[in-house]
């Protein structure tokens with residue numbers, strides 16, 4: 001009698017399923033994960049891409065969480081082992097029946113079927129939490145805005161869209177701080193790219209200047225050769241710099257400047273888009289969208305991620 005594992009494998013599908021390209025976008029609450037993800041999903045389209053949010057693996061609903069001694073940022077507050085199993089299934093091309101957490105009501109609702117598209121984007125608080133979850137991804141990103149900016153974004157979003165008062169958001173941010181430091185921020189050290197939207201500290205730009213972006217390109221994966229894009233006329237909008245990674249060794253970073261005139265950023269966006277073997281169209285409008293406004297540094301960061309995803313998708317067997 002063959003080994004049980006072997007029998008199960010033999011009884012499964014004859015053809016191995018096609019493995020999707022998997023990208024993780026991790027970060028704390030209101031770090032900009034959904035905003036970054038939305039542009040990628042819209043640019044790639046539903047035939048090529050599916051996204052999911054790991055907040056759906058919350059173990060307790062909002063009412064239950066009120067009486068617990070920890071917050072949604074604690075591993076014990078989430079079904080992380082099930083999240084890992086689902087990531088493994090998706091990474092090998094299998095569908096999952098994913099739980100659903102409704103941010104509007106705070107309730108856990110009917111699960112939904114997720115079939116892996118060629119590109120799978122996973123955003124949330126915990127996608128890089130364990131060795132097993134990290135192993136499922138081809139590209140990993142951590143969003144790292146300065147805390148005062150993240151707090152401002154969280155207050156604006158949670159009072160505007162999720163029905164909280166400013167006092168309630170501030171109290172929740174304080175309640176979460178220790179767990180953010182213990183469980184969310186350590187994921188930064190494992191990411192291939194660390195993206196930070198912030199003003200440039202050494203400049204005294206007016207307050208309404210769009211935020212710049214720094215994209216740290218760790219040598220854990222191959223990054224696109226940007227020398228073709230960084231033509232002399234375009235380097236005011238974006239340039240590469242060697243910096244010290246706060247988590248380790250010197251690392252190359254892409255600096256994307258929010259203060260340059262929009263036309264210059266758009267010329268960089270067009271150059272990256274043209275180098276993507278993308279359809280012969282203008283850069284899609286969905287890139288760079290923040291609510292009803294636009295951020296060109298966000299569009300450029302999204303194009304860089306699209307470059308990785310399309311490149312990996314093309315290179316698959």
Ligand SMILES: Nc1ncnc2c1ncn2[C@@H]1O[C@H](COP(=O)(O)OP(=O)(O)O)[C@@H](O)[C@H]1O
Pocket residue numbers: 027028029030031032033034035036153154156157197211290291295298
């Ligand atoms: N790159 C950005 N530039 C400016 N504002 C941003 C950016 N990313 C996010 N925001 C603001 O922060 C808020 C929270 O972002 P969101 O994407 O919902 O965060 P998360 O999904 O990480 O919780 C958004 O509603 C938006 O107003």
Ligand SMILES: O=C(COP(=O)(O)O)[C@H](O)[C@H](O)COP(=O)(O)O
Pocket residue numbers: 028029030031055062072103106125
């Ligand atoms: O922190 C997050 C992540 O969400 P995001 O990254 O979108 O902020 C939790 O999912 C909610 O805050 C849950 O708490 P509640 O729904 O009770 O506020």
